[in-house]
Amino acid sequence: VLDLGKTYEIETAVEAGAGRVTFVGELDIASAPELQASSLAMVRDEARELRIDLSKLSFIDSSGLRVLIALRDAAAAEGWKLSLTRPTGEVLSIFALTRADEHLPFVEDARP
Amino acid sequence: VTREAAGPESLDPRPADLRLELTRDANAPAVARAAVRSLCDDLEIGSSQPQTLALLVSELVSNAVVHSGAPIDRPVHVCVGVSESTVRVAVTDAGQGFGEGFAPAIREPTQPRGRLGLYLLDRAARRWGVDHTHGTRVWFELAR
Numbered sequence: 001v002l003d004l005g006k007t008y009e010i011e012t013a014v015e016a017g018a019g020r021v022t023f024v025g026e027l028d029i030a031s032a033p034e035l036q037a038s039s040l041a042m043v044r045d046e047a048r049e050l051r052i053d054l055s056k057l058s059f060i061d062s063s064g065l066r067v068l069i070a071l072r073d074a075a076a077a078e079g080w081k082l083s084l085t086r087p088t089g090e091v092l093s094i095f096a097l098t099r100a101d102e103h104l105p106f107v108e109d110a111r112p
Numbered sequence: 113v114t115r116e117a118a119g120p121e122s123l124d125p126r127p128a129d130l131r132l133e134l135t136r137d138a139n140a141p142a143v144a145r146a147a148v149r150s151l152c153d154d155l156e157i158g159s160s161q162p163q164t165l166a167l168l169v170s171e172l173v174s175n176a177v178v179h180s181g182a183p184i185d186r187p188v189h190v191c192v193g194v195s196e197s198t199v200r201v202a203v204t205d206a207g208q209g210f211g212e213g214f215a216p217a218i219r220e221p222t223q224p225r226g227r228l229g230l231y232l233l234d235r236a237a238r239r240w241g242v243d244h245t246h247g248t249r250v251w252f253e254l255a256r
Binding site: 026028029030058059061062064065066090091093094097098 | 138139141142145163165167171172174175178229230231232235236
């Protein structure tokens with residue numbers, strides 16, 4: 001059996017009072033719980049505004065989509081602001097397939 | 113999309129192009145995806161299918177890991193057969209994850225719970241089905 005090592009990285013930062021979680025790699029059942037926990041910890045402890053950067057997302061399945069939808073719902077229920085930096089290329093087609101892209105708070109990222 | 117109670121016999125070609133036996137843990141979907149992507153490279157399968165194939169394999173293996181109900185030490189099997197026109201995949205586990213009289217409760221993906229994975233399968237696969245002859249086997253076909 002292949003040994004893949006870790007297939008993702010999660011980085012968190014706070015900039016000007018806004019939280020930023022950068023997800024790099026593959027979002028599935030192995031990584032989705034950590035993304036959810038990191039994101040919720042940030043809005044609990046650090047900020048009322050959270051950007052999840054998905055520009056380096058290389059794969060997502062329903063486990064990952066479910067976490068993004070749950071975070072959207074948590075933001076609405078708890079009164080914090082969530083935005084997502086749009087992924088690129090092939091991954092975007094998975095969002096389109098579910099029409100989740102119509103229901104998630106994607107923004108264009110002005111950062112270089 | 114056609115859904116059938118049991119797949120055609122040819123779903124288990126011998127020899128298959130790829131057979132995997134996976135430990136039932138959270139890493140299993142990533143291992144399965146890497147293997148099918150590698151197979152796509154080897155067989156020069158077109159540019160849009162590897163991503164769809166990886167997605168559906170990920171969904172079925174995740175289902176087997178999370179919902180199987182079988183003892184945790186029973187592995188998940190993935191079988192991939194590629195013909196000139198079709199890629200066929202079957203994912204089998206020892207449990208009864210779908211239960212008797214399974215009918216897909218397909219919901220809009222705005223809802224965080226529910227069978228989002230099956231919604232994806234139904235949208236993306238040309239045909240798919242479930243049978244319980246030996247454990248739970250979920251299969252699908254994509255055009256190559």
